[in-house]
Amino acid sequence: MPRPQRRPSRGELIATRALDRFVGRREQVAMFARNLAKDPLSPTDPAAYLFHVRGVGGVGKSTLLRQWREAARQAGAVTAVVDENDVHGVLSAMVALSRQLAAQTRPLKSFDRAVEQCRREREAAARPTDLDGAADDGPSVTSRAISRAVVGGTTALLPGGGAIATMVDPDAVAEGMDHAFDRVRNRRARGRGTERDTVSREFVATLDELCAEHPWVVLFLDTWEQTGRHLDAWLRAMLCDGFGPLPVNVMIVLAGRDDLTREWGGLMAAQGRDVPLEAFTEQETRELLARRGVTEPGTVEAVARLSMGLPLLADILALARPESAAAVDADGDSVDTAVERFVRWIADPLRREVVLTCALAPRLNADVFAAVVPEEGRGLWEWLCGQPFVSGSGDFKRYHAVVRAGMVRRERARSPRGWTAVHLRLADAHAAWAADIERNLPDDGHRQDARWRCHRLDEMYHRLCAHPGGALAEALTEAVDAGEDGPETLREWSDAFTQAALDTHDETLGVWAGRLREATATGEDPVSAVLGVLLTHRTLTPAAQVRAHLVRGGHLELA
Ligand SMILES: Nc1ncnc2c1ncn2[C@@H]1O[C@H](COP(=O)(O)OP(=O)(O)OP(=O)(O)O)[C@@H](O)[C@H]1O
Ligand SMILES: [Mg+2]
Numbered sequence: 347m348p349r350p351q352r353r354p355s356r357g358e359l360i361a362t363r364a365l366d367r368f369v370g371r372r373e374q375v376a377m378f379a380r381n382l383a384k385d386p387l388s389p390t391d392p393a394a395y396l397f398h399v400r401g402v403g404g405v406g407k408s409t410l411l412r413q414w415r416e417a418a419r420q421a422g423a424v425t426a427v428v429d430e431n432d433v434h435g436v437l438s439a440m441v442a443l444s445r446q447l448a449a450q451t452r453p454l455k456s457f458d459r460a461v462e463q464c465r466r467e468r469e470a471a472a473r474p475t476d477l478d479g480a481a482d483d484g485p486s487v488t489s490r491a492i493s494r495a496v497v498g499g500t501t502a503l504l505p506g507g508g509a510i511a512t513m514v515d516p517d518a519v520a521e522g523m524d525h526a527f528d529r530v531r532n533r534r535a536r537g538r539g540t541e542r543d544t545v546s547r548e549f550v551a552t553l554d555e556l557c558a559e560h561p562w563v564v565l566f567l568d569t570w571e572q573t574g575r576h577l578d579a580w581l582r583a584m585l586c587d588g589f590g591p592l593p594v595n596v597m598i599v600l601a602g603r604d605d606l607t608r609e610w611g612g613l614m615a616a617q618g619r620d621v622p623l624e625a626f627t628e629q630e631t632r633e634l635l636a637r638r639g640v641t642e643p644g645t646v647e648a649v650a651r652l653s654m655g656l657p658l659l660a661d662i663l664a665l666a667r668p669e670s671a672a673a674v675d676a677d678g679d680s681v682d683t684a685v686e687r688f689v690r691w692i693a694d695p696l697r698r699e700v701v702l703t704c705a706l707a708p709r710l711n712a713d714v715f716a717a718v719v720p721e722e723g724r725g726l727w728e729w730l731c732g733q734p735f736v737s738g739s740g741d742f743k744r745y746h747a748v749v750r751a752g753m754v755r756r757e758r759a760r761s762p763r764g765w766t767a768v769h770l771r772l773a774d775a776h777a778a779w780a781a782d783i784e785r786n787l788p789d790d791g792h793r794q795d796a797r798w799r800c801h802r803l804d805e806m807y808h809r810l811c812a813h814p815g816g817a818l819a820e821a822l823t824e825a826v827d828a829g830e831d832g833p834e835t836l837r838e839w840s841d842a843f844t845q846a847a848l849d850t851h852d853e854t855l856g857v858w859a860g861r862l863r864e865a866t867a868t869g870e871d872p873v874s875a876v877l878g879v880l881l882t883h884r885t886l887t888p889a890a891q892v893r894a895h896l897v898r899g900g901h902l903e904l905a
Pocket of ligand 2: 407408409568569
């Protein structure tokens with residue numbers, strides 16, 4: 347709720363409008379509000395501290411979470427919400443959560459210091475040294491021997507395994523290896539897990555401080571079917587005081603498409619609540635349509651049938667304000683049909699073009715919007731943000747994945763040349779923004795800059811979409827840089843690559859996405875696994891191969 351003493355921002359107005367569009371789910375909303383009023387230590391009726399909202403895509407989990415978050419705020423809680431866009435590992439999740447908690451309270455300095463320390467240690471340990479650097483006493487015999495074998499054209503096994511081909515100056519390569527091996531040794535002494543545990547302890551200590559000042563701290567972890575892959579074990583450990591005593595007024599809300607695993611049984615039994623969300627009843631669908639101004643009985647019935655009560659589809663169909671049942675009645679009931687119908691009903695050609703063009707960008711902000719829509723559509727940013735299929739709590743807005751997939755399929759088939767042109771325009775824009783950040787940061791500082799990494803990945807995604815074959819080699823080389831920066835950055839790279847494979851339907855990209863999935867599913871360290879696959883298929887340039895071996899070697903030594 348906007349505070350009365352100051353004028354609301356545009357973002358707050360858009361968020362309020364989204365809350366106003368909320369329909370139904372009365373039982374779940376009332377239950378959550380009642381729970382906030384309970385005492386977690388009550389011997390007779392303690393508050394639940396763990397919720398699991400589950401249901402199919404588009405049923406309204408994230409929408410319910412937004413409503414619950416507002417209820418929590420009104421009850422004086424500090425809150426934070428993360429989804430698959432913020433979470434690439436435990437560290438990025440904690441950072442995203444704490445940033446939001448800090449924005450509502452005060453700077454969380456000791457946590458920030460712990461993260462900074464962890465980053466510095468990781469960076470020092472993981473990054474192999476500059477291959478041109480000279481060491482005083484020259485490279486060791488082992489390294490020299492390995493690199494001679496490499497440069498001589500014979501195959502040699504480096505710590506990461508696999509063969510590398512002919513390459514530059516052998517002594518320079520050997521020196522690089524010595525530095526890398528030293529760092530690996532140092533890092534092994536420290537132990538990889540402990541850095542993360544130190545930050546987790548600081549995170550829990552921070553929650554403890556905030557819990558002393560506020561009735562609740564509520565953490566919403568959305569899209570759990572994806573975020574849980576990284577956070578599941580860590581969160582269970584945290585709830586069992588694995589990183590220090592967790593205060594009783596921390597509340598955790600998970601939302602995802604799947605059931606929780608068996609390991610959650612005990613925690614759910616102890617004051618956990620399972621909240622299954624079903625499709626809307628006919629009454630709720632009618633209510634949603636009435637709110638959107640669709641009341642003609644035949645039309646209501648047709649929308650209810652085509653949407654199957656799925657709020658996402660009901661909403662986008664209602665949005666187009668169909669005037670008759672005949673306009674709704676479809677020959678199929680798929681998402682594509684609903685999307686197609688929705689697009690057809692946008693009467694203004696400019697708005698239609700804006701909606702479809704922006705669908706090609708996986709994440710949007712006002713800059714991306716301005717770079718991609720025609721000049722005359724620039725004033726439509728706020729209109730687009732107000733559409734029910736557009737959401738986003740952090741720096742970016744996104745289309746709902748189901749709607750976006752439908753529109754992307756449609757655009758790719760409708761105009762292949764238009765598809766390529768839009769992706770190239772976006773790739774060039776991201777390249778220019780990344781270069782701008784690079785110019786304004788000293789030395790190699792941009793590599794640690796989250797905005798710079800976003801631009802690099804978005805550029806890669808769009809180049810792959812524009813020309814899958816032509817951009818593949820460069821994209822795979824980018825994986826080596828990402829691997830050097832650590833497993834979380836590599837996951838971001840892998841997510842962007844996989845998205846490009848899905849969106850292009852390109853066979854070669856699909857094969858690569860499959861290989862990456864297989865490699866990371868083994869439970870092996872993701873950096874070694876992905877770099878191992880790249881090296882096995884010999885796709886990298888010789889220089890990238892050497893770097894890949896060094897990075898991978900370091901990770902395998904640690905395992
Ligand atoms: N209670 C509701 N009232 C009004 N509209 C709703 C409601 N629930 C869902 N919607 C509509 O459905 C859309 C999709 O809902 P939401 O994003 O919450 O689904 P989800 O379950 O989180 O899906 P996913 O599993 O793909 O993340 C919303 O943008 C909104 O248009
Ligand atoms: Mg969701």
